[in-house]
Amino acid sequence: MDTDMFVAWFEEAARLVHRDRERLTRLDAAIGDADHGTNLDRGLSEVRKALTEWPPESPVQVLTSAGTALIRRVGGASGPLYGSVFRQMGKVLESPVTLAGFSAAFEEGVVAVERLGKAAPGDKTMVDALAPASRALALAVRDGAGVREAFEQAARAAAEGAEATIPMQARKGRASYLGERSIGHEDPGAASSALFMAALAAVAP
Numbered sequence: 001m002d003t004d005m006f007v008a009w010f011e012e013a014a015r016l017v018h019r020d021r022e023r024l025t026r027l028d029a030a031i032g033d034a035d036h037g038t039n040l041d042r043g044l045s046e047v048r049k050a051l052t053e054w055p056p057e058s059p060v061q062v063l064t065s066a067g068t069a070l071i072r073r074v075g076g077a078s079g080p081l082y083g084s085v086f087r088q089m090g091k092v093l094e095s096p097v098t099l100a101g102f103s104a105a106f107e108e109g110v111v112a113v114e115r116l117g118k119a120a121p122g123d124k125t126m127v128d129a130l131a132p133a134s135r136a137l138a139l140a141v142r143d144g145a146g147v148r149e150a151f152e153q154a155a156r157a158a159a160e161g162a163e164a165t166i167p168m169q170a171r172k173g174r175a176s177y178l179g180e181r182s183i184g185h186e187d188p189g190a191a192s193s194a195l196f197m198a199a200l201a202a203v204a205p
């Protein structure tokens with residue numbers, strides 16, 4: 001897994017989020033303030049700009065640059081949260097990047113979001129897609145899966161995790177203000193996390 005794969009990951013994530021920005025904003029309109037699609041679309045176009053203006057020389061530089069752009073440019077809760085996933089991954093990722101190393105770094109990224117957002121699985125947030133994805137990656141490593149297979153399993157786990165937020169009542173973020181009325185809607189951040197994992201599977205070597 002080289003620098004080009006990490007750049008391709010963010011380019012594909014930017015493409016998927018741009019394609020789905022109206023769906024993400026619609027989800028946020030139901031239980032938030034109707035800006036998740038535009039927030040993330042803007043943030044990821046800033047990520048692409050940063051990666052073009054300062055061409056990264058390592059996977060760690062891709063993650064740090066992308067994380068920083070998301071923190072600076074997304075004017076919502078999701079910016080600092082996603083930013084912390086990628087910056088934390090960048091802090092601990094060892095090179096050369098192996099599947100086991102990627103999985104370990106991703107797990108630390110998810111822990112960083114849980115800490116920053118004070119969110120746990122079941123709170124109806126992006127954690128409900130990211131944590132199952134992290135678990136799927138770890139299981140794939142344990143079972144000796146190839147990179148593509150592991151990323152596909154992580155993407156599937158994230159998509160299922162996002163769907164599983166529908167019957168949940170939100171306990172964190174804006175959606176929590178709605179109490180029981182947050183039940184019956186997919187969490188927008190969990191939906192976008194599933195797109196990040198789908199993008200990863202799409203660029204797997």
Ligand code: ADP
Binds near residue numbers: 081
């Ligand atoms: P904002 O809510 O500030 O408008 P966004 O709409 O961009 O920000 O992002 C909302 C998403 O952020 C939610 O759907 C949820 O997944 C995630 N989120 C919000 N607060 C938290 C939190 N405390 N912990 C984890 N994720 C959170």
Ligand code: MG
Binds near residue numbers: 035076
């Ligand atoms: Mg919002």
Ligand code: MG
Binds near residue numbers: 033035075076077
């Ligand atoms: Mg907002």
